[in-house]
Amino acid sequence: MCRTAAERTLAAELDTARPGLTAAYAEALPGARAAVLTRLWRGLVHEPLPWVDARSADREGVTLRLDDGRRLHGPPSDPWATAASVTGLDLDGRRYDHPAELMAALAVPRGGRFAAELDHSVASMALSRTASRPTAPPAHPWEWEQAETDGHPYHPGCRCRPGFSAVEQLAYAPEHRPVVALRLAPVEGAAVSGTWPRELREGAAVLIPVHPWQAEHVLTGPTLRPGPSGHPLLSLRTLDIGGDTHVKTSLSTRLTSTVRDISAYTVTHAMATSDVVERLVRRLDGRLHIARTLAVAGAGNADLAALLREAPHVHAQAGERVVPVAVLPALLAHHAPDERLRRIVDFAHLALGICLDLLDLGVALEAHGQNLLAVVDAEDRTRRLVYRDLADIRISPARLARHGIPAPPVSGRLLNDDPAVLRRKVLGSLVTGALGPLAGDAPTLGSVLEAATRGLAPTPDLHALRTEPLPAKALTLMRLDPDGGGDLWTGLPHPLSA
Incomplete structure (x- = not known):
């Protein structure tokens, strides 16, 4: 066999x-x-x-x-x-x-x-x-977070976990529902942004959470201490450690197609990025919450760093649940087809409206099925959204300026004014990473987009969504690229024509 x-x-x-x-x-x-x-x-x-x-x-x-x-x-x-x-x-x-x-x-x-x-x-x-x-x-x-077994719905490397033995997958992968015991690395002179918790300090040293796989295979030098235990989330290296906090750890191996470490750039910019986006989200009338970055610490290299983030479930009210969009297909599967389609359209209308409004203001979210979460009621209707992981968004100073918003105190790769780049970030994530898998095929996605875009503000970005080929990461081409230098894109046939 x-x-x-x-x-x-x-x-x-x-x-x-x-x-x-x-x-x-x-x-x-x-x-x-x-x-x-x-x-x-x-x-x-x-x-x-x-x-x-x-x-x-x-x-x-x-x-x-x-x-x-x-x-x-x-x-x-x-x-x-x-x-x-x-x-x-x-x-x-x-x-x-x-x-x-x-x-x-x-x-x-x-x-x-x-x-x-x-x-x-x-x-x-x-x-x-x-x-x-x-x-x-x-x-x-x-x-x-642990309901999904198959990973990325379109990526051929959807479950590629090189360097993970069968025992390690059973011990650390979310679908197997393990409890993972983190380690702590004491680091003096660590770079810290935000307020690092007192319980993760020891004298002059910052105690940086370390994933046990990283401790076993990468960090052979430091003496590590026992740390908190947690439940792995959709992103295997991010864990719920109890209370209202998630911890994102460095994992220096290529999962799916990206090495999952935490760069020094993220350590420097994470708090400022979170602050900028939080302020802009207040303009969206409560439709979107941001899982705030609480603190981030690093030892000067991408192999040893950790980010503490607000747990998305803090934004749920009584009778509500917060679920990753990646598991919405399973959540809605028990509804009759017409009811299921109505709930998908309602979700899509809300998500497209939020992401396009925020894009018009100047922030392009990477709103795929893992980063975007839905706040659903007892009838599985989406009421609001939560977004997490701001490490790879894009911010447009020019668009911010058009709305009288000061330039953010960040620099480098987060900043970009190119409309094509900004639209790829949003549409290549939301449509091909969330709505496409939720619809399940081109005719259904076409129907969803036709209904969900009615009544949205008529911006140039909405016009591009409705009329141009939809951008999607060329996931196979990227894995065959001799340079391996970053994202490559293609335009997919528009489902409105299906």
């Missing part, structure tokens, strides 16, 4: 450490292969890959003509679909049902590295799918 290096490695580790999961893991592998292959095919069909010379489509599917003359054929590809629908692709007469084996056979530049990532993604997704699911509604806010 196990065919590739990563599949065999995780299986062998389970045989030793958790033999009771071995059979379930093997049973989950075919579905995980199809789920990752579907994501890969989406990227191959819709992204500007330099070694694809031409694409042709008909009712039977899509054919890619490669620059070496070979042809790759597969089923029709809806760039907004989330169901795993691709069980095999034909490369010059040979069928491939494993994404890593297909990528290796394509033999394109940097394809070997990407094939290994796809192998990890399949194996880790199969392991994630062995997690037992709760039978009762979540009783704690962090339980909502």
